[in-house]
Amino acid sequence: MxxxxxxxxxxxxxxxxxxxxxxxxxxxxxxxxxxxxxxxxxxxxxxxxxxxxxxxxxxxxxxxxxxxxxxxxxxxxxxxxxxxxxxxxxxxxxxxxxxxxxxxxxxxxxxxxxxxxxxxxxxxxxxxxxxxxxxxxxxxSDQVDSFFTWAAVSGAVAAGILAVAVGSSKEKKKKVEERLQTA
Structure with a gap:
């Protein structure tokens, strides 16, 4: 059919x-x-x-x-x-x-x-x-252009997530160091 x-x-x-x-x-x-x-x-x-x-x-x-x-x-x-x-x-x-x-x-x-x-x-x-x-x-080639756009957006999103994760990790490390200094 x-x-x-x-x-x-x-x-x-x-x-x-x-x-x-x-x-x-x-x-x-x-x-x-x-x-x-x-x-x-x-x-x-x-x-x-x-x-x-x-x-x-x-x-x-x-x-x-x-x-x-x-x-x-x-x-x-x-x-x-x-x-x-x-x-x-x-x-x-x-x-x-x-x-x-x-x-x-x-x-x-x-x-x-x-x-x-x-x-x-x-x-x-x-x-x-x-x-x-x-x-x-x-x-x-729109197929290739779409792939490059997808790759660029994906890369930007991944970089943003990594930046947030690294920033969050630095904040946690700073808080731990502060606690250790006051203890």
Whole structure:
């Protein structure tokens, strides 16, 4: 039942796509990104051996594509249905609010011009960076930005808790020393 609902959702998304639209394939803890090239084809950054096409994740490694470590990745054209696999896909041009997209022809051309092996870095050159570069001429990853924001906030909260704990500990130490001096 759920698989049928996902298939219907993805069919509706596919029917409403235009060349140059960005696609976000929800993979659970992360999203895979691609550019719609038309004719049920997508251009995306993926690892070797089918990677980027499924949702298999090995959380033991941070610098991965779909759970597998890579020093390199490939820009390639694949069938929409091969990439979507069993996850939900969404048209996501949300960065249009902040950046100006190129024409559909230019977006697809940028992607096709990069076909082949390129470097991969989870933080600076991932599939979302690639898709954003194709559409806007600028590599941008909201997933990475969100991670850095989360890390900064978490660090600030931890520092605040530590400061309170250290301050409280100093106060206790001072009170103990005062008591010992008066005894």
């Amino acid at each position: 759920a698989a049928l609902a996902i298939k219907q959702h993805n069919t509706t998304v596919l029917e409403n796509l235009e060349k140059g639209d960005l696609l976000e394939f929800k993979r659970g803890v992360y999203s895979h990104w691609a550019v719609y090239a038309g004719d049920e084809k997508v251009i995306h950054l993926a690892g070797e051996e089918n990677d980027g096409l499924n949702a298999n994740i090995n959380s033991a490694s941070l610098f991965t594509i779909c759970g597998r470590q890579f020093n390199k990745a490939f820009v390639r054209v694949d069938d929409f249905w091969k990439v979507v696999n069993d996850c939900k896909v969404y048209k996501n041009n949300s960065k249009d609010r902040k950046m100006s997209p190129a024409t559909a022809e230019e977006i697809v051309k940028r992607g096709l011009d990069m076909i082949g092996e390129i470097g991969y870095n989870l933080l600076w050159s991932n599939c979302e960076h690639f898709a954003s570069y194709c559409r806007y001429g600028k590599p941008k």
